[in-house]
Amino acid sequence: MDRRIRVRFAPSPTGPLHIGGVRTALYNYLFAKKHGGDFILRIEDTDRTRFVEGAEEYIIESFKWLGIKFDEGVGIGGRYEPYRQSERTMYKDYALQLIDKGWAYYAFDTPEELDNLRKEYETLKKNFQYDCNTRDNLRNSITMSAEEVDERLKNGEPYVIRFKFPKNADIHLTDLIRGEVKMNSSLLDDKVLFKSDGLPTYHLANVVDDYLMDISHVIRGEEWLPSCPLHVSLYRAFGWEERMPQFAHLPLLLKPEGNGKLSKRDGDRLGFPVFPLLWRDKKTGEISSGYRESGYLPQAVVNMLALLGWNPGTEQELFSMNELIDVFSLERISKHGAKFDLVKAKWFNHQYFQQLSNEEIATDYLEILKQKGINSTMEYTKEVVSLVKERCDFLSDMWGNSYYFYQSPENYDEKVVKKRWKDNMTEVMSQILEQMQNIAIANEGNNTAFAHSTEEFLLNYIGENQLNMGQVMNCVRLALVGEGKGVNLADIMRLIGSKTTLSRIERSITVLENEV
Protein backbone atom coordinates (compact mmCIF):
# COMPACT_ATOMS: atom_id res chain seq x y z
CA MET A 1 0.00 0.00 0.00
CA ASP A 2 1.29 3.37 -0.91
CA ARG A 3 -0.83 5.38 1.45
CA ARG A 4 0.67 8.67 2.53
CA ILE A 5 2.03 8.46 6.06
CA ARG A 6 0.05 10.69 8.36
CA VAL A 7 0.39 10.48 12.12
CA ARG A 8 -0.84 12.63 14.94
CA PHE A 9 -0.07 13.53 18.48
CA ALA A 10 -3.31 14.13 20.31
CA PRO A 11 -2.87 15.37 23.85
CA SER A 12 -5.52 16.50 26.27
CA PRO A 13 -4.99 19.98 27.64
CA THR A 14 -5.32 18.82 31.24
CA GLY A 15 -1.99 20.10 32.48
CA PRO A 16 1.66 20.18 31.51
CA LEU A 17 2.89 17.67 28.98
CA HIS A 18 4.40 14.61 30.61
CA ILE A 19 7.81 13.45 29.40
CA GLY A 20 6.21 10.14 28.36
CA GLY A 21 3.92 12.13 26.12
CA VAL A 22 6.92 13.91 24.71
CA ARG A 23 8.45 10.58 23.80
CA THR A 24 5.23 9.43 22.13
CA ALA A 25 5.19 12.63 20.11
CA LEU A 26 8.86 12.23 19.23
CA TYR A 27 8.34 8.70 17.91
CA ASN A 28 5.39 9.91 15.85
CA TYR A 29 7.47 12.75 14.49
CA LEU A 30 10.45 10.54 13.66
CA PHE A 31 8.21 8.03 11.96
CA ALA A 32 6.44 10.68 9.90
CA LYS A 33 9.63 12.41 8.80
CA LYS A 34 11.36 9.12 8.08
CA HIS A 35 8.65 8.35 5.56
CA GLY A 36 8.17 11.84 4.23
CA GLY A 37 4.74 12.04 5.84
CA ASP A 38 2.75 14.51 7.90
CA PHE A 39 2.75 15.08 11.63
CA ILE A 40 -0.39 16.58 13.08
CA LEU A 41 -1.19 18.21 16.41
CA ARG A 42 -4.75 17.62 17.49
CA ILE A 43 -6.04 18.85 20.81
CA GLU A 44 -8.46 16.44 22.45
CA ASP A 45 -10.37 18.68 24.80
CA THR A 46 -13.64 16.82 25.05
CA ASP A 47 -13.50 16.61 28.82
CA ARG A 48 -14.53 20.06 29.92
CA THR A 49 -14.17 19.23 33.59
CA ARG A 50 -10.46 18.58 33.29
CA PHE A 51 -9.60 21.45 31.00
CA VAL A 52 -6.66 23.46 32.27
CA GLU A 53 -5.99 26.93 31.00
CA GLY A 54 -2.58 27.41 29.49
CA ALA A 55 -1.98 23.73 28.89
CA GLU A 56 -2.38 24.02 25.14
CA GLU A 57 0.10 26.88 24.92
CA TYR A 58 2.47 24.91 27.13
CA ILE A 59 2.31 21.92 24.79
CA ILE A 60 3.02 24.03 21.73
CA GLU A 61 5.91 25.82 23.40
CA SER A 62 7.39 22.53 24.58
CA PHE A 63 7.63 21.15 21.09
CA LYS A 64 9.01 24.39 19.78
CA TRP A 65 11.79 24.16 22.36
CA LEU A 66 12.47 20.52 21.53
CA GLY A 67 12.65 21.13 17.80
CA ILE A 68 9.71 18.88 17.00
CA LYS A 69 7.68 20.48 14.25
CA PHE A 70 4.11 19.85 13.24
CA ASP A 71 2.91 20.06 9.68
CA GLU A 72 -0.71 20.60 10.56
CA GLY A 73 -2.78 21.24 13.60
CA VAL A 74 -3.67 23.66 16.33
CA GLY A 75 -1.60 26.78 15.91
CA ILE A 76 -0.57 25.85 12.37
CA GLY A 77 -3.73 25.16 10.46
CA GLY A 78 -4.22 22.75 7.61
CA ARG A 79 -6.88 21.37 5.34
CA TYR A 80 -8.62 19.34 8.04
CA GLU A 81 -9.39 22.26 10.33
CA PRO A 82 -10.42 22.64 13.03
CA TYR A 83 -7.91 20.55 14.97
CA ARG A 84 -9.36 21.26 18.38
CA GLN A 85 -12.04 18.69 19.14
CA SER A 86 -14.19 21.10 21.10
CA GLU A 87 -14.59 23.05 17.84
CA ARG A 88 -15.62 20.02 15.84
CA THR A 89 -19.33 19.37 15.83
CA MET A 90 -19.76 16.30 13.67
CA TYR A 91 -19.43 13.64 16.36
CA LYS A 92 -23.09 13.33 17.25
CA ASP A 93 -24.03 12.58 13.64
CA TYR A 94 -21.58 9.72 13.65
CA ALA A 95 -22.89 8.37 16.94
CA LEU A 96 -26.41 8.49 15.54
CA GLN A 97 -25.22 6.74 12.43
CA LEU A 98 -24.04 3.89 14.63
CA ILE A 99 -27.42 3.68 16.33
CA ASP A 100 -29.10 3.44 12.92
CA LYS A 101 -26.80 0.60 12.01
CA GLY A 102 -27.51 -1.22 15.25
CA TRP A 103 -23.98 -0.77 16.59
CA ALA A 104 -24.94 1.58 19.38
CA TYR A 105 -27.83 2.45 21.65
CA TYR A 106 -29.16 5.15 23.91
CA ALA A 107 -28.72 4.65 27.62
CA PHE A 108 -30.59 6.65 30.24
CA ASP A 109 -29.03 5.27 33.38
CA THR A 110 -27.80 8.10 35.54
CA PRO A 111 -24.23 8.18 36.86
CA GLU A 112 -25.66 7.71 40.35
CA GLU A 113 -27.54 4.59 39.32
CA LEU A 114 -24.42 3.11 37.81
CA ASP A 115 -22.36 4.07 40.84
CA ASN A 116 -24.78 2.29 43.10
CA LEU A 117 -24.71 -0.74 40.87
CA ARG A 118 -20.94 -0.82 41.05
CA LYS A 119 -21.02 -0.61 44.82
CA GLU A 120 -23.58 -3.35 44.98
CA TYR A 121 -21.44 -5.61 42.83
CA GLU A 122 -18.43 -4.76 44.91
CA THR A 123 -20.04 -6.05 48.07
CA LEU A 124 -20.60 -9.31 46.20
CA LYS A 125 -16.92 -9.21 45.22
CA LYS A 126 -17.92 -8.87 41.62
CA ASN A 127 -17.17 -6.25 39.04
CA PHE A 128 -20.03 -4.41 37.42
CA GLN A 129 -19.68 -3.82 33.75
CA TYR A 130 -22.14 -2.31 31.32
CA ASP A 131 -21.92 -5.07 28.74
CA CYS A 132 -23.76 -7.74 26.80
CA ASN A 133 -24.62 -9.53 30.02
CA THR A 134 -26.04 -6.60 31.94
CA ARG A 135 -27.44 -4.22 29.34
CA ASP A 136 -30.67 -6.21 29.06
CA ASN A 137 -31.51 -5.26 32.62
CA LEU A 138 -30.68 -1.58 32.37
CA ARG A 139 -32.44 1.50 31.16
CA ASN A 140 -31.58 1.83 27.51
CA SER A 141 -33.01 1.72 24.02
CA ILE A 142 -32.54 -2.04 23.92
CA THR A 143 -34.84 -2.67 26.86
CA MET A 144 -37.26 0.15 26.17
CA SER A 145 -39.83 0.45 23.45
CA ALA A 146 -39.12 2.78 20.59
CA GLU A 147 -41.95 5.02 21.75
CA GLU A 148 -40.54 5.35 25.22
CA VAL A 149 -37.11 6.21 23.88
CA ASP A 150 -38.57 8.85 21.59
CA GLU A 151 -40.56 10.26 24.46
CA ARG A 152 -37.51 10.56 26.68
CA LEU A 153 -35.46 12.16 23.94
CA LYS A 154 -38.25 14.59 23.19
CA ASN A 155 -38.44 15.54 26.86
CA GLY A 156 -34.79 16.36 26.85
CA GLU A 157 -33.90 13.63 29.30
CA PRO A 158 -30.14 13.17 29.63
CA TYR A 159 -28.73 10.20 27.78
CA VAL A 160 -25.49 8.73 26.58
CA ILE A 161 -24.82 6.67 23.50
CA ARG A 162 -23.02 3.40 24.08
CA PHE A 163 -21.31 1.02 21.71
CA LYS A 164 -23.00 -2.33 21.43
CA PHE A 165 -20.48 -5.11 21.50
CA PRO A 166 -21.68 -8.39 20.05
CA LYS A 167 -21.70 -11.44 22.28
CA ASN A 168 -18.76 -13.80 22.26
CA ALA A 169 -16.93 -12.60 19.18
CA ASP A 170 -13.17 -12.68 19.03
CA ILE A 171 -11.78 -9.34 18.01
CA HIS A 172 -8.37 -9.58 16.40
CA LEU A 173 -6.04 -6.71 15.86
CA THR A 174 -2.50 -6.30 14.70
CA ASP A 175 -0.17 -4.15 16.70
CA LEU A 176 3.02 -3.17 14.93
CA ILE A 177 5.00 -3.58 18.14
CA ARG A 178 3.21 -6.45 19.84
CA GLY A 179 1.94 -8.52 16.96
CA GLU A 180 -1.46 -10.18 16.99
CA VAL A 181 -3.69 -9.36 19.92
CA LYS A 182 -7.02 -11.07 20.52
CA MET A 183 -9.83 -10.16 22.87
CA ASN A 184 -13.29 -11.55 23.34
CA SER A 185 -16.14 -9.10 22.96
CA SER A 186 -18.12 -10.57 25.84
CA LEU A 187 -15.46 -9.34 28.21
CA LEU A 188 -15.53 -5.82 26.85
CA ASP A 189 -17.88 -3.20 28.21
CA ASP A 190 -20.23 -1.09 26.14
CA LYS A 191 -18.20 2.07 26.28
CA VAL A 192 -19.87 5.43 26.23
CA LEU A 193 -19.25 7.06 22.87
CA PHE A 194 -21.27 10.20 23.35
CA LYS A 195 -21.74 11.85 26.71
CA SER A 196 -24.80 13.53 28.16
CA ASP A 197 -23.03 16.87 27.98
CA GLY A 198 -23.21 16.71 24.20
CA LEU A 199 -19.57 15.89 23.65
CA PRO A 200 -18.01 12.66 22.44
CA THR A 201 -15.68 10.56 24.53
CA TYR A 202 -12.10 9.90 23.48
CA HIS A 203 -13.04 6.67 21.75
CA LEU A 204 -15.52 8.16 19.32
CA ALA A 205 -13.78 11.45 18.71
CA ASN A 206 -10.45 9.77 18.21
CA VAL A 207 -11.68 7.26 15.68
CA VAL A 208 -13.82 9.76 13.78
CA ASP A 209 -11.01 12.30 13.59
CA ASP A 210 -8.36 9.80 12.66
CA TYR A 211 -10.59 8.64 9.85
CA LEU A 212 -11.54 12.13 8.72
CA MET A 213 -7.95 13.33 8.90
CA ASP A 214 -6.78 10.29 7.00
CA ILE A 215 -4.39 9.13 9.71
CA SER A 216 -2.35 6.14 8.54
CA HIS A 217 -0.70 5.09 11.81
CA VAL A 218 -1.75 5.48 15.41
CA ILE A 219 1.33 5.47 17.61
CA ARG A 220 0.35 5.94 21.22
CA GLY A 221 0.99 4.74 24.78
CA GLU A 222 0.33 1.21 25.91
CA GLU A 223 -2.48 2.39 28.17
CA TRP A 224 -4.63 2.42 25.03
CA LEU A 225 -4.08 -1.19 24.10
CA PRO A 226 -7.04 -2.50 26.15
CA SER A 227 -9.43 -0.18 24.37
CA CYS A 228 -7.99 -0.80 20.94
CA PRO A 229 -10.50 -3.60 20.19
CA LEU A 230 -13.21 -0.99 20.67
CA HIS A 231 -11.50 1.32 18.23
CA VAL A 232 -11.06 -1.45 15.70
CA SER A 233 -14.72 -2.40 16.15
CA LEU A 234 -15.69 1.20 15.59
CA TYR A 235 -13.86 1.35 12.27
CA ARG A 236 -15.61 -1.82 11.23
CA ALA A 237 -19.01 -0.61 12.40
CA PHE A 238 -18.61 2.58 10.40
CA GLY A 239 -17.49 0.59 7.39
CA TRP A 240 -14.10 2.28 7.42
CA GLU A 241 -11.94 -0.79 7.75
CA GLU A 242 -10.23 -0.06 4.45
CA ARG A 243 -8.93 3.22 5.81
CA MET A 244 -8.25 2.00 9.33
CA PRO A 245 -4.85 3.14 10.56
CA GLN A 246 -2.26 0.68 11.73
CA PHE A 247 -1.69 0.62 15.46
CA ALA A 248 1.52 0.72 17.49
CA HIS A 249 1.32 0.77 21.27
CA LEU A 250 4.43 2.09 22.97
CA PRO A 251 5.79 0.70 26.23
CA LEU A 252 5.39 3.00 29.21
CA LEU A 253 7.99 5.05 31.04
CA LEU A 254 8.37 3.72 34.56
CA LYS A 255 9.50 5.27 37.83
CA PRO A 256 13.27 5.05 38.38
CA GLU A 257 12.75 3.32 41.71
CA GLY A 258 10.00 1.04 42.82
CA ASN A 259 7.09 0.33 40.60
CA GLY A 260 4.54 1.97 38.46
CA LYS A 261 4.31 4.34 35.63
CA LEU A 262 6.22 7.57 35.85
CA SER A 263 3.88 10.19 37.21
CA LYS A 264 3.75 13.91 37.73
CA ARG A 265 4.84 13.85 41.32
CA ASP A 266 7.82 11.56 40.88
CA GLY A 267 10.00 14.15 39.30
CA ASP A 268 10.51 16.65 42.01
CA ARG A 269 10.36 13.97 44.67
CA LEU A 270 13.28 12.16 43.03
CA GLY A 271 15.12 15.20 41.80
CA PHE A 272 14.56 15.27 38.08
CA PRO A 273 11.99 16.92 35.85
CA VAL A 274 9.11 14.97 34.31
CA PHE A 275 8.06 17.93 32.22
CA PRO A 276 9.83 19.60 29.32
CA LEU A 277 9.16 23.10 30.63
CA LEU A 278 8.59 24.50 34.07
CA TRP A 279 4.91 24.53 34.98
CA ARG A 280 3.13 26.64 37.53
CA ASP A 281 -0.27 25.35 38.57
CA LYS A 282 -2.58 28.34 38.52
CA LYS A 283 -4.92 26.95 41.14
CA THR A 284 -2.51 25.57 43.72
CA GLY A 285 0.51 27.68 42.85
CA GLU A 286 2.53 24.48 42.84
CA ILE A 287 5.60 24.54 40.65
CA SER A 288 6.90 21.54 38.72
CA SER A 289 10.38 21.75 37.31
CA GLY A 290 11.09 21.44 33.62
CA TYR A 291 14.03 20.17 31.61
CA ARG A 292 14.57 23.53 29.99
CA GLU A 293 14.78 25.43 33.25
CA SER A 294 16.93 22.68 34.78
CA GLY A 295 19.56 23.39 32.18
CA TYR A 296 19.02 20.48 29.83
CA LEU A 297 19.72 21.03 26.17
CA PRO A 298 16.80 20.12 23.93
CA GLN A 299 19.00 17.90 21.76
CA ALA A 300 20.01 15.94 24.87
CA VAL A 301 16.40 15.46 25.95
CA VAL A 302 15.43 14.30 22.47
CA ASN A 303 18.39 11.93 22.24
CA MET A 304 17.80 10.48 25.68
CA LEU A 305 14.08 10.01 25.08
CA ALA A 306 14.65 8.42 21.69
CA LEU A 307 16.83 5.74 23.26
CA LEU A 308 14.44 5.07 26.12
CA GLY A 309 12.45 2.27 24.54
CA TRP A 310 14.00 2.26 21.10
CA ASN A 311 17.47 1.42 19.83
CA PRO A 312 19.13 1.65 16.45
CA GLY A 313 20.60 -1.86 16.56
CA THR A 314 24.08 -0.40 16.32
CA GLU A 315 26.36 0.84 19.04
CA GLN A 316 25.83 4.47 18.22
CA GLU A 317 24.26 6.41 21.07
CA LEU A 318 24.55 10.03 20.07
CA PHE A 319 22.11 11.12 17.41
CA SER A 320 21.06 14.43 15.98
CA MET A 321 17.39 14.78 15.10
CA ASN A 322 18.18 14.18 11.44
CA GLU A 323 20.17 11.07 12.24
CA LEU A 324 17.27 9.80 14.34
CA ILE A 325 14.87 10.40 11.48
CA ASP A 326 17.21 8.51 9.25
CA VAL A 327 17.50 5.35 11.35
CA PHE A 328 14.20 5.28 13.23
CA SER A 329 11.91 2.32 12.81
CA LEU A 330 8.89 1.01 14.69
CA GLU A 331 10.29 -2.52 14.59
CA ARG A 332 13.11 -1.57 16.92
CA ILE A 333 10.86 -0.29 19.69
CA SER A 334 11.03 -2.52 22.74
CA LYS A 335 7.96 -4.15 24.20
CA HIS A 336 8.60 -3.59 27.88
CA GLY A 337 8.48 -0.46 29.99
CA ALA A 338 11.66 1.45 30.68
CA LYS A 339 12.75 3.00 33.93
CA PHE A 340 13.88 6.55 33.62
CA ASP A 341 17.57 6.94 34.43
CA LEU A 342 18.59 10.34 35.74
CA VAL A 343 22.32 9.60 35.68
CA LYS A 344 22.24 8.69 32.02
CA ALA A 345 20.17 11.76 31.28
CA LYS A 346 22.97 13.86 32.75
CA TRP A 347 25.52 11.99 30.68
CA PHE A 348 23.57 12.83 27.54
CA ASN A 349 23.51 16.47 28.52
CA HIS A 350 27.24 16.38 29.16
CA GLN A 351 27.80 15.14 25.64
CA TYR A 352 25.77 17.94 24.10
CA PHE A 353 27.14 20.56 26.44
CA GLN A 354 30.63 19.75 25.18
CA GLN A 355 29.46 20.36 21.63
CA LEU A 356 28.50 23.93 22.40
CA SER A 357 31.07 26.53 21.38
CA ASN A 358 32.97 28.45 24.05
CA GLU A 359 31.28 31.59 22.88
CA GLU A 360 27.77 30.13 23.21
CA ILE A 361 28.45 28.97 26.74
CA ALA A 362 30.22 32.19 27.67
CA THR A 363 27.30 34.27 26.47
CA ASP A 364 24.91 32.47 28.81
CA TYR A 365 27.46 32.29 31.60
CA LEU A 366 28.00 36.04 31.52
CA GLU A 367 24.30 36.40 32.26
CA ILE A 368 24.62 34.19 35.30
CA LEU A 369 27.68 36.12 36.44
CA LYS A 370 25.82 39.37 36.04
CA GLN A 371 23.11 38.06 38.33
CA LYS A 372 25.80 37.37 40.88
CA GLY A 373 26.95 40.93 40.55
CA ILE A 374 30.05 40.01 38.59
CA ASN A 375 30.89 41.90 35.46
CA SER A 376 33.31 40.13 33.22
CA THR A 377 34.28 40.27 29.59
CA MET A 378 33.50 37.88 26.78
CA GLU A 379 37.15 37.41 26.06
CA TYR A 380 38.04 36.45 29.63
CA THR A 381 34.98 34.24 30.13
CA LYS A 382 35.59 32.42 26.87
CA GLU A 383 39.01 31.46 28.22
CA VAL A 384 37.46 30.29 31.47
CA VAL A 385 34.89 28.25 29.58
CA SER A 386 37.55 26.58 27.46
CA LEU A 387 39.34 25.50 30.62
CA VAL A 388 36.42 24.17 32.65
CA LYS A 389 33.62 23.17 30.33
CA GLU A 390 34.65 19.55 30.09
CA ARG A 391 34.02 19.28 33.82
CA CYS A 392 30.43 20.39 33.43
CA ASP A 393 27.22 18.59 32.58
CA PHE A 394 25.16 21.76 32.69
CA LEU A 395 25.64 25.48 32.36
CA SER A 396 24.77 25.64 36.04
CA ASP A 397 27.89 23.59 36.83
CA MET A 398 30.10 26.36 35.46
CA TRP A 399 30.13 28.48 38.58
CA GLY A 400 31.12 25.67 40.91
CA ASN A 401 34.04 24.89 38.64
CA SER A 402 35.20 28.39 37.86
CA TYR A 403 34.25 30.77 40.68
CA TYR A 404 37.91 31.23 41.54
CA PHE A 405 38.47 33.00 38.25
CA TYR A 406 36.07 35.69 39.40
CA GLN A 407 36.51 35.98 43.14
CA SER A 408 39.21 35.33 45.69
CA PRO A 409 38.65 32.56 48.21
CA GLU A 410 37.29 33.64 51.55
CA ASN A 411 37.68 30.35 53.32
CA TYR A 412 40.18 27.58 52.91
CA ASP A 413 39.08 23.96 52.78
CA GLU A 414 39.96 22.59 56.21
CA LYS A 415 40.81 19.12 55.00
CA VAL A 416 43.29 20.44 52.49
CA VAL A 417 44.80 22.85 55.02
CA LYS A 418 45.26 20.03 57.48
CA LYS A 419 46.81 17.76 54.90
CA ARG A 420 49.08 20.22 53.10
CA TRP A 421 49.72 23.35 55.17
CA LYS A 422 51.93 21.81 57.77
CA ASP A 423 55.53 21.93 59.00
CA ASN A 424 57.23 25.02 57.72
CA MET A 425 54.75 25.83 54.97
CA THR A 426 54.09 29.35 56.19
CA GLU A 427 57.77 30.08 55.85
CA VAL A 428 58.04 28.32 52.50
CA MET A 429 55.05 30.21 51.14
CA SER A 430 56.50 33.48 52.34
CA GLN A 431 59.70 32.81 50.44
CA ILE A 432 57.71 31.81 47.38
CA LEU A 433 55.66 34.99 47.62
CA GLU A 434 58.79 37.09 47.76
CA GLN A 435 60.21 35.47 44.63
CA MET A 436 56.88 35.73 42.83
CA GLN A 437 56.83 39.44 43.52
CA ASN A 438 60.13 39.73 41.70
CA ILE A 439 58.84 37.64 38.83
CA ALA A 440 55.78 39.87 38.64
CA ILE A 441 57.92 42.99 38.40
CA ALA A 442 60.11 41.39 35.74
CA ASN A 443 57.07 40.43 33.68
CA GLU A 444 55.02 43.53 34.31
CA GLY A 445 51.95 43.54 32.10
CA ASN A 446 52.48 40.07 30.70
CA ASN A 447 50.46 37.55 32.67
CA THR A 448 51.28 34.68 30.37
CA ALA A 449 54.98 35.18 30.93
CA PHE A 450 54.39 35.67 34.63
CA ALA A 451 52.48 32.39 34.92
CA HIS A 452 55.05 30.55 32.90
CA SER A 453 58.02 31.89 34.86
CA THR A 454 56.30 31.32 38.17
CA GLU A 455 55.62 27.70 37.31
CA GLU A 456 59.21 27.23 36.29
CA PHE A 457 60.41 28.90 39.46
CA LEU A 458 58.19 26.74 41.65
CA LEU A 459 59.52 23.54 40.13
CA ASN A 460 63.10 24.68 40.59
CA TYR A 461 62.45 25.91 44.09
CA ILE A 462 60.90 22.61 45.12
CA GLY A 463 63.83 20.71 43.60
CA GLU A 464 66.53 22.85 45.13
CA ASN A 465 65.05 22.74 48.60
CA GLN A 466 64.09 19.08 48.32
CA LEU A 467 60.51 19.85 49.18
CA ASN A 468 57.44 17.74 48.64
CA MET A 469 55.99 18.67 45.27
CA GLY A 470 52.40 17.80 46.15
CA GLN A 471 52.59 19.71 49.40
CA VAL A 472 53.91 22.95 47.94
CA MET A 473 51.86 22.95 44.79
CA ASN A 474 48.69 22.25 46.70
CA CYS A 475 49.36 25.04 49.11
CA VAL A 476 49.65 27.42 46.19
CA ARG A 477 46.43 25.93 44.84
CA LEU A 478 44.79 26.34 48.21
CA ALA A 479 45.80 30.00 48.23
CA LEU A 480 44.43 30.64 44.75
CA VAL A 481 41.30 28.45 44.76
CA GLY A 482 40.51 27.86 48.41
CA GLU A 483 40.18 24.15 47.76
CA GLY A 484 42.20 21.21 46.53
CA LYS A 485 40.67 21.27 43.08
CA GLY A 486 40.68 23.28 39.91
CA VAL A 487 42.40 23.50 36.58
CA ASN A 488 46.11 23.72 35.89
CA LEU A 489 47.84 26.22 38.22
CA ALA A 490 49.64 28.07 35.46
CA ASP A 491 46.33 28.61 33.66
CA ILE A 492 44.79 29.99 36.82
CA MET A 493 47.69 32.40 37.38
CA ARG A 494 47.68 33.45 33.77
CA LEU A 495 43.99 34.31 33.80
CA ILE A 496 43.64 35.95 37.19
CA GLY A 497 46.93 37.79 36.60
CA SER A 498 49.99 38.52 38.71
CA LYS A 499 48.38 41.09 40.95
CA THR A 500 45.52 38.87 42.04
CA THR A 501 47.81 35.86 42.32
CA LEU A 502 50.10 37.70 44.70
CA SER A 503 47.35 39.13 46.83
CA ARG A 504 45.70 35.72 47.19
CA ILE A 505 48.93 34.12 48.31
CA GLU A 506 49.64 36.92 50.69
CA ARG A 507 46.20 36.57 52.24
CA SER A 508 46.50 32.82 52.60
CA ILE A 509 49.71 33.25 54.58
CA THR A 510 48.10 35.78 56.89
CA VAL A 511 45.04 33.63 57.48
CA LEU A 512 46.75 30.27 57.72
CA GLU A 513 49.96 30.99 59.60
CA ASN A 514 48.21 30.53 62.90
CA GLU A 515 46.33 27.44 61.81
CA VAL A 516 49.11 24.93 62.10
Place this chain on the structure above:
RNA sequence: GCCCCGUUCGUCUAGUCUGGUCUAGGACGCAAGAUUUUCAUUCUUGAAAUCAGGGGUUCAAAUCCCCUACGGGGUACCA
Protein backbone atom coordinates in the same frame (compact mmCIF):
# COMPACT_ATOMS: atom_id res chain seq x y z
C1' G B 1 -11.38 -10.15 40.83
C1' C B 2 -11.39 -10.15 35.43
C1' C B 3 -8.89 -8.86 30.70
C1' C B 4 -4.48 -7.43 28.03
C1' C B 5 0.84 -6.65 27.67
C1' G B 6 5.61 -7.73 29.37
C1' U B 7 10.17 -10.34 32.05
C1' U B 8 18.51 -10.64 29.29
C1' C B 9 24.20 -7.24 33.96
C1' G B 10 22.03 -2.08 39.32
C1' U B 11 19.80 0.88 34.84
C1' C B 12 18.96 1.48 29.29
C1' U B 13 19.54 -2.35 25.95
C1' A B 14 21.84 -6.04 21.59
C1' G B 15 20.83 -10.99 20.51
C1' U B 16 14.68 -13.95 20.12
C1' C B 17 10.92 -13.65 14.24
C1' U B 18 15.05 -16.88 10.58
C1' G B 19 17.33 -22.41 17.24
C1' G B 20 23.98 -23.83 16.69
C1' U B 21 28.87 -18.28 15.28
C1' C B 22 26.33 -16.27 22.78
C1' U B 23 32.21 -19.24 27.24
C1' A B 24 25.42 -13.45 26.15
C1' G B 25 27.78 -7.79 23.16
C1' G B 26 27.45 -2.32 24.07
C1' A B 27 26.29 2.12 26.98
C1' C B 28 25.50 4.61 31.82
C1' G B 29 26.98 3.85 36.63
C1' C B 30 30.64 1.24 39.75
C1' A B 31 35.93 -0.53 40.83
C1' A B 32 41.18 -0.60 39.67
C1' G B 33 45.36 1.26 36.94
C1' A B 34 47.62 5.08 33.77
C1' U B 35 47.87 10.38 32.77
C1' U B 36 47.32 15.05 35.69
C1' U B 37 51.93 18.44 41.23
C1' U B 38 45.48 18.45 43.18
C1' C B 39 40.33 17.78 41.68
C1' A B 40 37.90 16.78 37.31
C1' U B 41 38.63 15.17 32.31
C1' U B 42 40.70 11.46 29.18
C1' C B 43 42.55 6.47 28.32
C1' U B 44 43.06 1.21 29.68
C1' U B 45 41.40 -2.88 32.39
C1' G B 46 37.81 -5.22 35.46
C1' A B 47 33.53 -6.83 38.28
C1' A B 48 28.53 -7.27 36.97
C1' A B 49 22.95 -11.23 33.68
C1' U B 50 23.11 -19.93 35.33
C1' C B 51 19.00 -14.92 29.73
C1' A B 52 12.37 -14.68 36.07
C1' G B 53 11.41 -20.10 37.70
C1' G B 54 9.77 -24.92 36.14
C1' G B 55 8.46 -28.32 32.43
C1' G B 56 8.61 -29.81 27.42
C1' U B 57 10.24 -30.02 21.80
C1' U B 58 15.20 -30.79 19.58
C1' C B 59 21.45 -33.70 18.30
C1' A B 60 21.31 -28.44 20.02
C1' A B 61 17.11 -23.21 23.25
C1' A B 62 18.27 -16.63 25.76
C1' U B 63 15.97 -17.99 21.05
C1' C B 64 10.07 -22.59 19.73
C1' C B 65 5.66 -24.54 23.05
C1' C B 66 3.16 -24.93 27.96
C1' C B 67 2.64 -23.72 33.15
C1' U B 68 3.86 -20.71 37.38
C1' A B 69 5.72 -16.36 39.58
C1' C B 70 6.59 -11.38 39.30
C1' G B 71 6.02 -6.50 37.00
C1' G B 72 3.04 -3.09 34.15
C1' G B 73 -1.53 -1.42 31.93
C1' G B 74 -6.88 -1.45 31.61
C1' U B 75 -11.40 -2.22 33.96
C1' A B 76 -15.20 6.13 34.33
C1' C B 77 -20.73 10.00 30.95
C1' C B 78 -11.00 10.86 31.91
C1' A B 79 -7.87 10.98 28.23
